[in-house]
Structure formats: structure tokens, C-alpha cells
Amino acid sequence: MLSTNHFDYIIIGNGLAGLQLALEFSKDTFFDDKQFALIDVSDKNKNDKTWCFWEKGIGKWDHIVYKNWNAAKFYSSTKTLNLDLNPYKYKMIRSSDFYQDAKDRLSKKENFHFIIDQVTHVEENELVRITTENTSYSASHVFDSRISDSFFNNSDKYTRINQHFKGWIIETKNGVFNPESFTMMDYRLKDGKQTTFTYVLPFSTKKALVEFTYFTEHIVDDKIYDNYLKQYLANFLKIEDYEILEVETGNIPMTDFPFENESSKNITKIGTAAGWVKGSTGYSFKHTEKNVAKIIENIKFNNIISKDLNNKKYQFYDAIFLKVLKDENDKGEWVFEQFYSKNPVETMFKFLDEDSSIFEELKIMHSLFSFSFIKAFFKTLFF
Numbered sequence: 001m002l003s004t005n006h007f008d009y010i011i012i013g014n015g016l017a018g019l020q021l022a023l024e025f026s027k028d029t030f031f032d033d034k035q036f037a038l039i040d041v042s043d044k045n046k047n048d049k050t051w052c053f054w055e056k057g058i059g060k061w062d063h064i065v066y067k068n069w070n071a072a073k074f075y076s077s078t079k080t081l082n083l084d085l086n087p088y089k090y091k092m093i094r095s096s097d098f099y100q101d102a103k104d105r106l107s108k109k110e111n112f113h114f115i116i117d118q119v120t121h122v123e124e125n126e127l128v129r130i131t132t133e134n135t136s137y138s139a140s141h142v143f144d145s146r147i148s149d150s151f152f153n154n155s156d157k158y159t160r161i162n163q164h165f166k167g168w169i170i171e172t173k174n175g176v177f178n179p180e181s182f183t184m185m186d187y188r189l190k191d192g193k194q195t196t197f198t199y200v201l202p203f204s205t206k207k208a209l210v211e212f213t214y215f216t217e218h219i220v221d222d223k224i225y226d227n228y229l230k231q232y233l234a235n236f237l238k239i240e241d242y243e244i245l246e247v248e249t250g251n252i253p254m255t256d257f258p259f260e261n262e263s264s265k266n267i268t269k270i271g272t273a274a275g276w277v278k279g280s281t282g283y284s285f286k287h288t289e290k291n292v293a294k295i296i297e298n299i300k301f302n303n304i305i306s307k308d309l310n311n312k313k314y315q316f317y318d319a320i321f322l323k324v325l326k327d328e329n330d331k332g333e334w335v336f337e338q339f340y341s342k343n344p345v346e347t348m349f350k351f352l353d354e355d356s357s358i359f360e361e362l363k364i365m366h367s368l369f370s371f372s373f374i375k376a377f378f379k380t381l382f383f
Contacts, residue, residue, distance in 0.1 A: 006138045007037045010130060012119050013145030014040035016051065016095075016284065017271030019102040020292045021143060026109045030300055035111050037137060039130070041118045044103065047096035049250060050167075050209065052201070053285040054088040054349050060289075064097040067203050071181040075188050076337040083184070085345055090182065092201060093285070119146070128266050141305065143295075145271040148262045151255075159322040160217070160255040163282040166225030167199070167211030169246040172239055175205030184340070187333040189232050191224070195325060195332025198232050210237075211248070215325055215332055219251060252282040256319035256380075263306040268295070275310055279318030281352060314354045316380065317361075323376035331372055342367035 009025070011018045022038055025031045059065075068091045074081040106112045117132040128142040183200035190196050195215040202208040212228040214220065233239045252272075259275030270276065276291055277284045291309050298305050324331055339348065343364055350356040351364055365373075 004035070005136065006035075006127075007113075008034040008140050009143065010037045010039060010128070010137060010139040010141075011143045011145075011270075012039050012122075012130070013271065014038050014042070014044050014099070014102075014114075015145055015271060016098070017274075017276060017288050017292070018143065018145050019099065019106075020288050021270060021295065022106055022112065023102055024292050024296050026106055026112060028296060032111070035113070037113045037115055037139070038106075039115045039117055039119055039132065039137075041116065043114075043116055044099040045096070047094050047246070049095045050201075050248060051093045051095065051098070051285045052090060053283065054085065054090050054353075055286070056087050056089075059091065061091070061093060061098075064093055064101050065091045066094050066097065067092050067179075067201070069180065069182045069201075072184045073181060073186075074184050074336070074340045075186040076333055077187055079337070079341070081340055082181075083340065083345055088345065088349055122267065124264060124266050140266070142267045143270045144267055145269070145273050147273045148269070150262065151253075151257055151259070151273075154257075158255055158257045159319065159326050160253055160257070161215050161322055161325050162217065162219055163213065163215055163250075163252040163254050164219045165199075165211050165213040165248075165250055166222070166229065167209050167248040168229055168244045169207070169209050169248070170233070170239075170242040171207045171245055172242045173206070174241075176237065176239055177202035177205050177208050179204050185336055186232075186236070187336075188236060189228060190333075191220075191228065193330040195329050196228070197333075197336075198228075198236075200237075207245075209248070215254070216329060217326065222249075225249075252277055252284075254279050254282055254318075254322060256315065256322055260306065260310040265304075268305045270295075274306075275315075278352065279315065280321040283352065286353060311354050319380045320373060320376045323379050324372050327376065327379075328372055334370075335368060338367050339364070 011022055018038060025036060068089045070085055070089060072083040072085060072090060074083060117134050119130055119132050121131040123129045127138045127140060130137045179202045182202060186198040189198060197213055199211040199213055200208055210229060212225050256279060259269060262269045276287050278287055294309055295305055298307050347360045351360060
């Protein structure tokens with residue numbers, strides 16, 4: 001039973017961003033005298049998504065990593081690339097493991113409170129007033145993971161590509177997978193002249209996640225994904241006898257929308273609502289970790305809390321890429337083939353982590369140099 005309805009900080013949404021932020025607060029003695037509330041309509045007890053990221057050596061999440069790989073494959077229509085990821089590992093975390101780990105750790109902290117409720121209204125004055133279906137709360141500062149209405153109302157003003165997908169975790173009777181290597185992208189099976197690919201994460205010789213993914217403006221009917229998953233299993237993996245253990249679906253917005261403008265003095269947007277999903281790839285796990293650390297730093301140094309959470313240079317790079325995909329969606333395979341075939345793995349990962357040098361960025365730009373990118377560059381720069 002809560003003894004107060006006022007908190008120093010309230011986090012709306014117990015997803016990746018909300019829980020990573022709460023965990024960082026909980027580990028820092030600077031915040032030991034602060035009261036936190038985490039409000040979510042769900043108790044987060046289901047495996048509703050999978051997060052993957054690359055990382056050098058031992059990481060802070062290794063205790064919940066479900067599987068990692070040292071090697072990857074990339075397939076285009078004309079070539080196969082075998083990628084040695086050293087010094088990186090590609091790591092996978094199941095959301096259910098992440099949620100449980102976070103709840104276990106936060107439940108041991110007396111100043112953290114979980115509230116299962118639906119937020120219906122947020123109003124900012126000197127304090128922030130949060131209304132839920134059952135009651136109301138106030139806070140000195142709120143971290144809000146809900147995507148604002150302005151994103152949907154102004155969608156025609158910005159480039160948006162939907163990364164939408166459906167995946168099956170399957171189990172076969174015979175050992176058919178190589179659990180030491182995963183398939184980053186396989187473009188051999190496509191839906192017309194669109195950017196579509198298959199993604200395969202093998203967990204053992206008999207068990208894997210097989211996912212069919214689109215980078216397109218428009219989504220498709222559920223049965224379309226099923227059709228391509230069946231085709232891929234039969235024609236490329238040569239698997240006829242399998243059991244579907246779990247189904248995963250999702251739609252990740254890849255966009256140049258200026259999410260950084262959505263935060264205010266006492267409300268900071270986090271997660272997808274703050275643009276923490278990498279615009280050109282849809283990856284979010286490590287970007288979230290980096291931005292959460294920056295929020296903690298900003299608070300402790302009395303900066304604006306949302307300061308420096310978005311890198312303008314990389315946002316510009318992402319906007320160019322998205323413009324290419326929007327104007328010439330069939331170019332996706334060529335773009336990624338050039339990216340993976342002409343750049344070292346370490347350079348690619350540093351660039352996607354937004355930690356690359358100017359020299360490395362110039363090399364990547366050279367590998368993607370084409371009329372399509374020149375057009376997209378000037379469109380992004382002047383329009």
C-alpha cells in the first residue's frame with residue numbers, strides 16, 4: 001500500500017527504456033533519498049520481444065543473455081558473405097528474462113514502487129500531474145515512454161519506414177542449424193521490388209528464430225509473413241518437418257521525426273518516443289543504455305535532463321538512408337550488400353553505435369556512393 005501519491009520521479013512504461021533507466025537510478029547512491037514510481041498497464045510477465053546487440057567482451061547484461069554468436073552470414077541475390085565478428089559478439093536477450101531480472105532487482109529497493117494502471121492524462125505545471133484509470137499522482141519530473149500524438153499527426157512531414165516483421169521460433173526433429181553463426185540478412189527471398197529479408201538466429205542445432213522482415217512504408221497482412229516464412233524454411237533451409245514453439249511480431253518505426261523536441265522542462269521522453277531507436281536499423285538496446293547513462297549524468301550535473309540525447313550528425317546520416325529507402329525501396333539489398341561487403345565489421349559496428357571517426361565515416365560513405373545517395377543527401381539538406 002502506497003503511503004503517498006507524490007514521487008520525485010515517475011517513469012511511465014516498464015519497457016526497455018523505463019526499466020533500464022530505473023535500474024541505473026537504483027544503482028546510484030546519489031538517488032537513495034528519492035522516491036520513484038513505475039507505472040505500466042502490464043505486469044510484464046510475458047516474452048513479447050527479442051533484443052539483439054553487438055558488444056566487445058564481457059557486458060553488464062551477460063547474466064541474462066540467452067545466446068551469443070561470434071560469426072554471421074549475409075546473403076544477397078548474387079553473393080554470400082561470411083562475417084567474423086571479432087572482437088565483437090552478437091548477443092540476444094529475451095524480454096521476459098530482462099523484465100524479470102529488472103523487477104527482481106528493483107523490488108529490493110524500498111524507494112521504488114511498481115504501479116499497475118493505465119495512464120490517461122499527463123499535465124505539466126510546477127509539478128507534473130498524472131491521471132490514471134484508478135487514481136492520480138504527482139511528480140517533480142516524469143519520464144514518459146509513450147509516443148506523442150504529434151508523431152502520428154505530422155507523419156506526412158517526415159520520412160518514416162516501418163520495420164515490420166513476423167518470426168517463428170521453431171524446433172526440428174533433426175539437427176539442421178549451425179548454432180555458432182547467425183544470418184544477419186538474407187535477401188534471396190523477396191516480396192517484389194521491396195526491401196525484404198530473412199533473419200535467422202539459431203539457438204541450437206534443432207532450434208532457431210526465423211523472421212521475415214520488411215523495411216517499407218506500408219505493412220502487410222499477417223498471412224503474407226506466414227507465406228514467406230514457409231517458403232524460406234522449405235526452399236532455403238530445406239526444412240519440412242518442424243514445430244512452431246513461439247511467434248514474434250513487431251513494427252519498429254525508422255524515422256527522421258525530431259523526437260528531441262517532444263521533451264519539456266519537467267517531462268522527458270524516453271525510448272522509442274525519444275528517438276532512441278536507431279533510425280537506419282531499428283536497433284535500440286545499446287542506444288538506450290548510452291542515453292540512460294547520459295540522463296543520470298545530466299541530473300547530477302544539474303543540466304537539462306534531455307541534453308545531448310540525440311546526435312545530430314548521425315541523425316543526418318540516418319535521414320539520408322531513410323530517404324533512399326523511401327524513394328527507391330528496391331535499393332535496400334544493394335545498400336546493405338555494399339555496407340557489409342566493403343567495410344570491416346568493426347568499422348560498421350562503430351558507425352552504427354555512433355562512435356566512429358570522421359575517417360571511418362568517409363570510408364562508409366565512399367562504399368555507398370551512388371546517384372541515389374547524392375539525391376537523398378540534397379533532399380535531406382535542403383527540404
